[in-house]
Amino acid sequence: MGTHVIKMPDIGEGIAEVELSVWHVKVGDMVVEDQVLADVMTDKAMVDIPSPVHGKVISLGGQPGEVMAVGSVLISIEVEGAGNVKESAHHAAPAVSVKEAPVAAPKVEAVVESKPAPVAAPRPAPVCQTPMVSRTADERPLASPAVRKHALDMGIQLRLVRGSGPAGRILHEDLDAYLAQGQSNASSANGAYAQRNDEEQIQVIGMRRKIAQRMQEATQRAAHFSYVEEIDVTAVEELRAHLNEKHGATRGKLTLLPFLVRALVVALRDFPQINARYDDEAQVITRLGAVHVGIATQADIGLMVPVVRHAEARSLWDSAAEISRLATAARNGKASRDELSGSSITLTSLGALGGIVSTPVLNLPEVAIVGVNKIVERPMVIKGQVVIRKMMNLSSSFDHRVVDGMDAALFIQAVRGLLEQPATLFVD
Structure with missing residues (x-):
């Protein structure tokens, strides 16, 4: 019998350390090749660590929530044959053993009952x-x-x-x-x-820790300001219903999000300073021609932002299909690092729970995030007549270090005009 030591792999992108989020095995378990042993968290995504061998777990190299360096011992497995380390070396410097480590639950939370x-x-x-x-x-x-x-x-x-x-x-x-x-x-x-x-104490680890760190960093580094505008979405909702009735069975149902993505794409043509990333350490603003829209998505492990790439080149149905695919992948924990990085502006929506006003936090290094509130029917005065219209607020935040207040207001007003006259979404 020998010992096979698995070290924390180099996940790429210059990452020197990662956080151990969840163990899927415990000491004494028998494992097979390709079985997932643990999940680790990088700055961008959750990564599965599979077993390259068959054998018995004899020691674990860390505990959930621990930040481990790339190359450090993750787990030791007893295998048939010689293994990949000498027996004497294993006894001289074994991995840190977690005694009777419990099988990790899907949630990365440690609950302590007092x-x-x-x-x-x-x-x-x-x-x-x-x-x-x-x-x-x-x-x-x-x-x-x-x-x-x-x-x-x-x-x-x-x-x-x-x-x-x-x-x-x-x-x-x-x-x-x-x-x-x-x-x-x-x-x-x-x-x-x-x-x-x-009482219960919940250890802040894994995705929840990353979210907390990113939110804290965003509010500390960026000069947030918010702008809220009311939009009459009656016409665009009527268009959406018409398109779903006519093409829904063959092309798929449309939500409001693809129309919002299209409105962002068209409006950003005149506001390139908003479709940008700001590297505040290098003091460099990068304006992008491509519009990569992050779609804030709530998953069981926390808030994730998969990215609809090149939204400027997508039709309504193409955007709708990609939003649906990415949201499903994010909720199932299957979104890749590439799918969770590279956005140039973010769209966040709680749908029917969207409330009246919100103050979304920037997704650094982006300089703008557009928040969608719920749609409500309200009496409005139009040309001296009281009529019932479908109204919705956009609650958006900007980085005042890069975006001036006037530009932010004009940008949201442009989005408003496009949604209230939806035919203009498709006029080049």
Whole structure:
């Protein structure tokens, strides 16, 4: 028997270290060739580490959340034959073993349950045998302001507590007796008013750590400012419905996103300073002719931004198909590093949950992000007449180091004009 040591591979792009996110095996497991052993996180994507051999896991080289250098020992596997390291060398410098390491769950979160805080010893219980009583919802029990505050702090409904004082007045001792007899859980059949003392601690690792770092970096380095504009999307929604009715069965259904992508492409022709990346260390602004639109996508492991490349060369249906493909890949954790990098402007939308206004955070090194809010029907005054229109806000953020406020406003106004007169989206 020999030992096969797998080291953290060089994933490319000059990356010197990566974060170990999830183990898919534990010490003692039998593994086969090509079985995924672990997931590691780079600055851009999650990468699977497969096994090149059959064998038994004898040690793990790190724990989830640990940042490991390329070339460091990731895992040691006992194999038939000589393996790839000498036996003596293995015993002299073994990989760090994680004893009884649990099988990693799909979520990269470590949950620690704390013990419930002990309840203080109760004062002597009053004479009454049943500390709980039922009163109507509008019946106000007798109690002093101090008792009422005490009950509020402990999450107790006074109407459920029997009072032992004069005229049924509720005393502090009655509250303690109520808790001591475990009646707080009976205040509601489903425990909605029960006291809770549990806590959980979630380790910030993997994708969640990367998201936190990128959001913090973006807000610290860029000079954010936001601009919000209201858009009448009645006409473009009517066009979308018409196209879906006519071509949906053969070309696929269109959402609003392909129209927004097209509007960005057309508007950016006159605002090249917005389709740009800013390297603030080198003090260089790169303006791109190609429009690579990042589509912010919520996945189980966190927010990801797959990129629709060369949106300027895509039709509505081509954009729709690519958005759908990328979103599915991102949600399934299958998007490649290339698919998650290289955007020049980002589009973010929560769909029907989009709210009225938002303040999206820039996706550095980009200098603009366009946020889509929900569509609502509202009465509007048009030519002196009150009519019902479909309205939507665009909440967009810009890097004021690169984009002037006037240019940002004019750009969003151009997008607005294109969406309100959707025929102009296709006029060259």
